[in-house]
Amino acid sequence: MSTNDPQQQMIRDAMQAIAQRKPGKTKLVYDKTKRTIVAVAEGSQTPRALNITADDADMFAVATVSSVWLRQNWPQLLAEGNVRCQFSSWDDGDALTQCNLGPLPSASVAQAAIILAGGGASVDDVTLRIDLKPIKEAEATPSDFVAPDGTWYRASGSNSEQSVSTIFADVQPELATRRSGILETTILADKSVLLIGLGTGGAHAALELAKCGVGRFALVDRDRLSVGNVVRHPGGISQVGRFKVRVVRDLILEKNPDAAVTTHVLDLNFASKEELKKLIAESSIVVCGTDNRPSKLLVNQLCIEANVSAIYGGAFRRAFGGQVLRVRPKVSPCHQCFVAAMPDEASDVEISSSSDAADIAYSDLPVAVEPGLSLDVLPIANMVAKLALTELLKDKPTTLRALERDYDAPWYLWLNRPEPATPYSDWPPLSESSDEMTINRWYGIYFDRDSECPVCGNFLSNIAANYGLNLDNFSVPQSAAGATSMPVPTED
Numbered sequence: 001m002s003t004n005d006p007q008q009q010m011i012r013d014a015m016q017a018i019a020q021r022k023p024g025k026t027k028l029v030y031d032k033t034k035r036t037i038v039a040v041a042e043g044s045q046t047p048r049a050l051n052i053t054a055d056d057a058d059m060f061a062v063a064t065v066s067s068v069w070l071r072q073n074w075p076q077l078l079a080e081g082n083v084r085c086q087f088s089s090w091d092d093g094d095a096l097t098q099c100n101l102g103p104l105p106s107a108s109v110a111q112a113a114i115i116l117a118g119g120g121a122s123v124d125d126v127t128l129r130i131d132l133k134p135i136k137e138a139e140a141t142p143s144d145f146v147a148p149d150g151t152w153y154r155a156s157g158s159n160s161e162q163s164v165s166t167i168f169a170d171v172q173p174e175l176a177t178r179r180s181g182i183l184e185t186t187i188l189a190d191k192s193v194l195l196i197g198l199g200t201g202g203a204h205a206a207l208e209l210a211k212c213g214v215g216r217f218a219l220v221d222r223d224r225l226s227v228g229n230v231v232r233h234p235g236g237i238s239q240v241g242r243f244k245v246r247v248v249r250d251l252i253l254e255k256n257p258d259a260a261v262t263t264h265v266l267d268l269n270f271a272s273k274e275e276l277k278k279l280i281a282e283s284s285i286v287v288c289g290t291d292n293r294p295s296k297l298l299v300n301q302l303c304i305e306a307n308v309s310a311i312y313g314g315a316f317r318r319a320f321g322g323q324v325l326r327v328r329p330k331v332s333p334c335h336q337c338f339v340a341a342m343p344d345e346a347s348d349v350e351i352s353s354s355s356d357a358a359d360i361a362y363s364d365l366p367v368a369v370e371p372g373l374s375l376d377v378l379p380i381a382n383m384v385a386k387l388a389l390t391e392l393l394k395d396k397p398t399t400l401r402a403l404e405r406d407y408d409a410p411w412y413l414w415l416n417r418p419e420p421a422t423p424y425s426d427w428p429p430l431s432e433s434s435d436e437m438t439i440n441r442w443y444g445i446y447f448d449r450d451s452e453c454p455v456c457g458n459f460l461s462n463i464a465a466n467y468g469l470n471l472d473n474f475s476v477p478q479s480a481a482g483a484t485s486m487p488v489p490t491e492d
């Protein structure tokens with residue numbers, strides 16, 4: 001916007017006069033009847049109405065203060081007259097955001113002081129000062145703050161050049177309000193999700209669940225974010241080199257600073273089995289987005305033993321489609337049953353060599369950048385998050401109960417395109433089909449549990465029946481969850 005505009009200049013002069021607490025040539029006054037701000041210029045009889053637009057309101061920098069932090073530091077402010085803190089300075093100082101609000105500060109940090117009116121102490125060494133003055137009548141503007149003793153204060157900020165609009169962020173109530181439209185606010189705060197595999201799909205699912213208000217996360221992955229991942233992973237170029245579990249933890253905290261997130265840089269194998277068991281036992285649900293069969297089967301076995309439901313998501317090669325399997329232990333088919341019933345479908349996401357790995361987008365191993373690859377993974381990540389959400393809401397009052405009818409099948413299939421040389425290559429175009437299968441639709445597919453499944457089936461009973469044994473005469477070692485402990489299946 002041009003500062004040559006006389007109206008802009010009047011506003012600027014008046015705001016600067018206010019910031020410097022000295023009388024200027026122009027005063028800004030709110031005219032209640034006209035519901036607008038008017039400028040009263042020195043020597044002028046009639047106030048001049050200013051059409052203040054949203055753009056004008058954005059003319060000055062905005063400082064956002066954490067009211068939670070200020071309440072915590074209120075005793076120090078009372079005792080010393082001011083408290084020091086730091087603000088992320090974004091966009092050449094246009095937005096100043098208190099660092100305590102979230103985990104990711106800006107590269108440029110401004111030193112600030114919050115000063116109580118009449119506090120006295122010298123604060124010449126700061127870039128940003130925010131003055132708090134007591135007010136009698138609470139209008140509850142964004143610049144108003146309620147102290148722990150119930151007193152109301154109004155904040156006004158300034159730096160060396162201009163006044164800085166100051167607003168308070170009450171993060172938790174605000175986020176809960178936003179969520180209430182789509183979900184029952186904080187009912188998922190006590191739920192815990194274990195995410196194993198934080199490639200593109202797993203990371204997106206984690207963030208969606210954070211937006212739903214899930215309160216606790218455990219993140220397992222062994223990889224670091226690479227430059228090649230960035231085109232599809234939620235982590236950005238500034239985060240390259242960090243372990244994915246830590247990148248995703250910070251992204252979750254950016255959505256919900258009150259979430260409890262633990263990170264575990266782990267390879268999934270026998271050595272990590274005990275740690276994995278412990279994490280599964282503490283979880284409401286497990287989301288598995290790993291890219292190979294042995295790790296999925298290990299997670300499957302441990303989840304069945306612990307009686308914890310799990311969602312397995314994966315994209316087919318080059319993300320031409322994907323599938324999601326939901327396992328309710330001893331109720332629906334497990335991943336081992338899936339492999340036995342549909343070895344081809346179950347193997348489509350698998351890696352048997354490093355050259356295979358290079359073709360599989362979901363693995364986040366280096367692949368050629370293709371337009372839309374991330375777009376093709378997102379429907380699958382979205383379904384994983386939705387199925388997880390439905391499971392988490394099972395024991396909660398929810399308006400989403402009706403979804404249980406639609407999410408009844410154990411296995412879900414999605415195609416992004418009729419990939420040549422696949423069973424789906426001759427699917428009809430989207431526009432022509434009303435009753436045939438097409439791309440861009442979810443299909444819920446039923447299949448049965450394998451009664452002889454070594455993980456979830458009546459394996460021992462069947463052996464006993466085949467050999468004419470009476471199991472009552474045998475004692476079987478039981479795991480903590482009461483399920484029969486079986487050896488971990490190895491790669492076939």
Ligand SMILES: [Zn+2]
Pocket residue numbers: 333334335336337338449450453454455456457
């Ligand atoms: Zn099974």
